[in-house]
Amino acid sequence: MATFLVIQAARFGDVVQTGRLLRTLERRGQVHLAVDAGLSALARLIYPFATVHGLALHGCQEQEVLEKNIRVLSGWRSTEFTTVYNCNFSGLTAALCRMFAPETVVGYRPAADGIWRSPWARMAFQLSGQRVLSSLNLVDFWGHFTNDPLPPAEVNPVAAPGGQGIGVVLAGRESRRSLPVPLLAEVVRTAFSAMGGPRVRLLGSSAEKNVARKLQKLLPPKMLDRVEDLSGKTDWPGLVDAVSGLDALITPDTGSMHLAAHLGVPVLAFFLSSAFAHETGPYGQGHLVWQAERHCVPCLESAPCPYDTACLEPFCSQALLRSLTLALTEGTERAALPEGLQLWRSCVDSLGAVLHLVAGADRHAARRAQVREFLASYLDVPFVPSADEAESITISGEANSGLAWLFDEWLCRDTDWMLPPGRYC
Template identity: 55%
Template sequence: MFRQLVIQSARLGDLVQTRRLLLSLAGRGETHLAVDAGLAPLARVLYPFAHVHALPFYTADAARAAQEVSKVLHLWHELDFSAVYNGNYSSAGTSLCRLFPPERVHGYRPGPGGPERSPWARRAFRLTAHRACGSLNLVDYWGYFVPDPLPPEAVNPPARGGGEGLGVVLAGRESRRSLPVPLLARIVRTVHDLMGGPRVRLLGSAREQAAARRLLRELPGRMHDHVEDLSGKTDLPALVEAVRGLDRLLTPDTGIMHLAAALGVPVLAFFLSSAFAHETGPYGLGHTIIQADGLSCLPCLESAPCAFGVRCLRPFEEEGLLGALSALIEGRASARLPRGLQGWASDLDALGGVLRLVAGQDRQGGLRRAIRRELASQTNVAAAFAAADAQAASPLEAEAEESARRWLRADSDWMLPPRRYC
């Protein structure tokens, strides 16, 4: 029997963003998925076709972890996987791959000097040196670990309201990427009124319960009876039910945002600091993103402290934001965001998820398109992408094409036939 294993050792959002890869594998043989034990219940809900293996990726109990890993490795040895897809550049996930012949491992492999990237992972990873020009969604990065993944339109359903009201994600794990509570309250009030006063669900972990109480104090009294605070009150399967059927979700770049997109819930997302929508924006049709732009420090490194007082937050606090949001939600062409912000609508092309500018300016647009064409040229959708990309190449576009080729074709891997790049 042809058996395949996906190792996803990261957090909730990454588990959801592995969706294109997992759905692509589902029809090709028996599919197994290894995740942190805390995410195993959610993995079974999202991917009922997969055999889920719970591993202690984030436990502090080393002795217990070693015992559990030993049991799983013994089982894997008996299963004899034909292909293994390791999704993260981490010592934990890559160490597990030492059980398998190197030629069966795609993504991140054990090497003599530590984890090594396979050819596709190496090429795509080069884009991190030019993040402001990035144009590859993480869903598609993992999706192309196989040479002919599922079409992008088959990954997430088009976003449509389900009648269950407005969801509000209070914050993400990284505070710099989240909006302050007073600002969030103004946005919630505006969107709530535009939607005709629906029910509101506050979503988050137990860490966000204090933020939920502050948000309620900031909201007008007329809204209080409409608000249900679910922060810290749902396990992961219950979170799926809390998100499913919402008419809209307000959120920073979070795992709940990706869950909403996978469930077909329309997302209104706010990206700043290290969050960059071209990399980790909501996947599929029908989502709106407000992205901070115009500063040389954007997007920044999450692990590095901000030396500028999170100045990318300031445009979100300007008066014109709420009016622009109203225009975007109502589909009016008059949306004028404050300077330093861009409005994007999620879309799909032959390669995968892509964003279309609907407000503001994109200084990197030409280079972004050139990178996308270069990426597509080495995939199974090269012809379809080229046929759909009818934009005339100006001298600046031609220069951008050369830059894209130089950045992405830095080694002899490009000499391999396209179907072998995974």
């Protein structure tokens, strides 16, 4: 039987977003998954089929990584892995891959001049040079590390209310990507009213306890007996229990959002600053994302904002709350949004996750559709553009312009075509 090792040493959300790759490999053999030790319990919960290995990585230097993980690595030495999938462009994980034959490592491995990237990983790095034109969800990036991955519609359940009320993720890891508490309170009040007064669960770590207190002070007194503050009170099993069966999860771009999508919980997501729904939006069918749209979005969260987070301004419009009410009651057909704000519904096609614009304007629609068409061709995936994509290309007048603009030293270079596409991920 084939035996696979997947190394995913990044954060909570990244572990969940590796699901397409892991579930594909589950159908082909035995799966081992290496994660940061603090995420081991979560990984075992959401991937019960995998043998999970916890790695000591935090505060670890590259030269220490082998020594600190000697117990795990000794077990790896006695296992003959058919393929090792290293999902992280990282010196630490590349160092771990030194113990494997180079030809068995997919993704990233050590090289004399740094870290070697496979052709598919190199292609994605080039795509990130113009992130606003991205049409590739991170789940699908990792999913296509292997040939013929699990069909996108089989990765996560179709989103459906579970009868357990509303979940509210209080904040994300990067504060600039989260709605301010007063605005979040308006969103929660609006959803509470539109959904007929269900129970509300506030979700977050101990660091968000103060946010929970501030939020509750801004909610109407009649709501408070329906609010349960779980900030800082859930371990990984507790978080899974708290999210499972919700009718909706209100959230920025967070690991809890990806967990909800994994569980089939409808997501109501708010993306601004460096968060970009085409890259890291909730995976599957039936989620909604309100996305900021500015010349500077998406930005780098590590860099200071020179515009005083101007991408937040459209979220303060009453039109946002009206569109939320429509989405939770009669549907999004009549939703209208101010300039600088879009509303997307998540769908899937043969390549992976794709977003359908239901309100707002998308000036990049045509080129994003062409990038998607190109990526499907590169991966040898049979692809028919959605009606939205085909229409946007035609309206823009680019229907017959071909893909030449993709090859102007941005997306493709000659070396990318030296190996059969999609085969040596």
